[in-house]
Amino acid sequence: MNAIALAHVTKEYAGGVRALDDVSLTVERGTFLAVMGPSGSGKSTLMHCAAGLDSPTSGSIRVDGREIGGLDETRRTELRRDRVGFVFQSYNLIPSLSVEDNITLPLRLAGRAPDQDWLRTLVGRVGLAGRLAHRPAELSGGQQQRAAVVRALAARPAVVFADEPTGALDLRSAHEVLDLLRDLVDELRQTVVMVTHDPAAAARAHRALVMADGRVVEELAKPAADDLAARLVTLGEG
Numbered sequence: 219m220n221a222i223a224l225a226h227v228t229k230e231y232a233g234g235v236r237a238l239d240d241v242s243l244t245v246e247r248g249t250f251l252a253v254m255g256p257s258g259s260g261k262s263t264l265m266h267c268a269a270g271l272d273s274p275t276s277g278s279i280r281v282d283g284r285e286i287g288g289l290d291e292t293r294r295t296e297l298r299r300d301r302v303g304f305v306f307q308s309y310n311l312i313p314s315l316s317v318e319d320n321i322t323l324p325l326r327l328a329g330r331a332p333d334q335d336w337l338r339t340l341v342g343r344v345g346l347a348g349r350l351a352h353r354p355a356e357l358s359g360g361q362q363q364r365a366a367v368v369r370a371l372a373a374r375p376a377v378v379f380a381d382e383p384t385g386a387l388d389l390r391s392a393h394e395v396l397d398l399l400r401d402l403v404d405e406l407r408q409t410v411v412m413v414t415h416d417p418a419a420a421a422r423a424h425r426a427l428v429m430a431d432g433r434v435v436e437e438l439a440k441p442a443a444d445d446l447a448a449r450l451v452t453l454g455e456g
Contacts, residue, residue: 219247219282219283220244220245220246220247220280220283221245221246221247221249221281221282221376221377221409222243222244222245222268222279222280222281222377222409222411223243223244223245223278223279223280224241224242224243224244224264224267224268224277224278224279224280225242225277225278225279226240226241226242226276226277226278227240227241227242227264227267227274227276227277227278227279228240228241228274228275228276228277229260229263229267229272229274229275229432230275236432237260237263237432238260238263238264238267238274238432239260239431239432239433240277240433241260241264241277241432241433241434243427243434245377245409245411246409247376247407247409248403248407248408248409249403249409249410249424249425250399250400250403250409250410250412250422250423250424250425251410251411251412251423251424251425251426251427252412252413252414252419252420252421252422252423252425252426252427252441253265253411253412253413253414253426253427253429254413254414254415254417254420254426254427254428254429254446254450255428255429255430255450255453256430256450256453259429259430259431259432259453260429260431260432260433261413261429262381262413263432264413264429265379265381265411265413267279268281268379268411269281269298269302269304269377269379270286270289270294270297270298270302271298273287273294274287281297281301281302281376281377282301282376282377284297284301299324299328299373300328300373300375301375301376301377302375302376302377302378302379303369303370303371303372303373303375303377303378303379304370304378304379304380304381305363305366305367305370305378305379305380305381305383306366306381306382306383307381307382307383307384307385307386308386309354309359309362309363309365309366309386310366311354311362311365311366311369312354313353313354313355314353315353315354316350316351316352316353317346317349317350317351317352317353317354317357317365318350318351320354320365320369321337321341321350321365321368321369321372322337322372323369324369324372324373325372325373328373330373332372333372333374336372336374337368337372340368340371340372341368343398343401343402343405343406344364344365344367344368344398345361345364346361346364346365346368349361349365358391359386359387359388359391360387360388360390360391360392360394360395363383363384363386363387363391363395364394364395364398367383367395367398367399367402371402371408376409377409377410377411378408378409378410378411379410379411379412379413380399380410380411380412380413381412381413382413382414382415383395383396383399383412383414384396384414384416384419385414385415385416392419396419396422397422399412399422400422400423403424410423417443417444417446417447417450418443420441420443420446421441421442421443421446423441424439424440425437425438425439425440425441426438426441426446428446428449428450428453430453435453436449
C-alpha cells in the first residue's frame with residue numbers, strides 16, 4: 219500500500235484559477251519525495267490537498283489507503299491528527315512550553331498517551347535528550363526544527379509533510395535537518411514529502427517532482443541539485 223496516492227486531482231479557485239490540473243502521483247512507504255517548482259506552480263496546493271488541509275475540486279486522494287476526498291472537516295481533522303505529521307518553516311513551537319511539552323502536546327490534545335519508548339528513540343536520534351526541559355527560545359533554530367520533526371513523528375504518522383523546512387535556517391543547520399529527514403526515511407522507514415524551492419534541499423530526496431502551471435512536468439529519480447536548478451531556470455524563462 220502506498221502512503222499517498224493521487225489520481226486525476228484538480229483544484230480550482232474562484233474565477234476559474236486552476237491551481238492543480240489533473241495531477242496523478244504515488245508516494246511509496248519509506249521514501250523521501252521532494253516537490254519543486256516556481257512560485258504559483260501548484261506545489262503548495264498539492265501539499266495542502268494531499269495532507270487533507272484543503273479539498274480538491276475533483277479527483278481521488280488516498281492517505282494510508284483511505285480516501286479523503288469525501289470526508290467532512292471533522293473526519294479530515296481526525297485523519298490529519300492520526301496519520302499525518304507536519305513540519306513548517308517557522309517551527310510552530312509554543313514559547314511558554316518546554317521542548318518535551320511541545321513534542322507531546324498534539325498527542326495529549328487528542329487524548330492519547332505518548333509512546334515513551336518511541337519518543338526516547340526519536341529524541342536520542344535528533345540529539346535533544348538533554349534539552350527536553352528547555353524552552354524553545356533557549357534552543358538554536360536547528361534544534362527547534364529538530365524538536366518540530368520529533369513532534370511530527372510522535373504519533374507514528376503514515377506520512378510527514380515538510381513545508382520549506384530549512385527556509386529559516388542557516389546553511390549548517392539546514393544541512394543537519396535535511397540529513398535528519400533523510401536518515402529518518404532510510405533508517406526508520408518514515409515517509410516524507412517535502413515542498414521546497416531549494417535544489418540542494420531537493421537533492422537529498424529519493425525522488426523529485428518539478429511542477430509548473432498546476433502540473434507535474436518532470437520527475438527525477440536520485441535528483442542532482444544542478445539538474446534541478448537548471449530545470450527551474452528553464453521554467454522561469456518560459
